[in-house]
Amino acid sequence: xxxxxxTDFTDDRVADFVISARVAHLATADHEGxxxxxxxxxxxxxxxxxxxxxxxxxxxxGTGIKRMRNIAGNxxxxxxxxxxxxxxxxxAYVMIHGVAQIVDDPEEYMLALxxxxxxxxxxxxxxxxxxxxxxxxxxxxxxxxxxxxxxxxGSQKP
Numbered sequence: 001x002x003x004x005x006x007t008d009f010t011d012d013r014v015a016d017f018v019i020s021a022r023v024a025h026l027a028t029a030d031h032e033g034x035x036x037x038x039x040x041x042x043x044x045x046x047x048x049x050x051x052x053x054x055x056x057x058x059x060x061x062g063t064g065i066k067r068m069r070n071i072a073g074n075x076x077x078x079x080x081x082x083x084x085x086x087x088x089x090x091x092a093y094v095m096i097h098g099v100a101q102i103v104d105d106p107e108e109y110m111l112a113l114x115x116x117x118x119x120x121x122x123x124x125x126x127x128x129x130x131x132x133x134x135x136x137x138x139x140x141x142x143x144x145x146x147x148x149x150x151x152x153x154g155s156q157k158p
Contacts (some may be wrong), residue, residue: 009047011150016018016085017081017094021081023041024080026038027072036066038066041116041123043116045115048137049098049138050112051116052094053135054122054123054133071136075099076097076099078096081093089110090149091147092147093147096138096140102136103134108135112135112137
């Protein structure tokens with residue numbers, strides 16, 4: 001059976017779109033279903049997304065922040081990577097539904113952190129450590145690509 005670009009990243013255009021994006025939007029919901037949405041710096045390795053709870057000012061730290069509390073109670077998340085231009089023929093997005101989990105393997109943590117620092121120079125100046133700065137892995141379960149650049153990658157319904 002052929003891979004479906006709407007459930008994985010076998011279509012290079014979809015994977016490249018996500019890899020090249022600088023920001024995404026993470027949607028979580030608490031145990032009662034109340035939604036929460038935040039912009040997100042991330043690294044995509046072609047199969048999974050990673051993000052770190054960094055040192056930018058927040059009311060709480062580490063696992064105490066809202067997105068992390070939500071993930072602990074409900075690991076199902078959505079990530080939206082989008083592109084906007086005034087020329088609406090260039091609009092595009094990739095919606096990724098998946099399961100989020102804190103990375104507990106030290107090698108995986110360091111690999112993700114290295115790639116996050118390669119992508120975002122700001123992270124190079126931060127002292128990031130697993131105890132204070134958890135990294136989260138998102139395992140995609142469903143991927144939906146929309147836009148003319150993905151015209152034959154599957155459904156174009158928003």
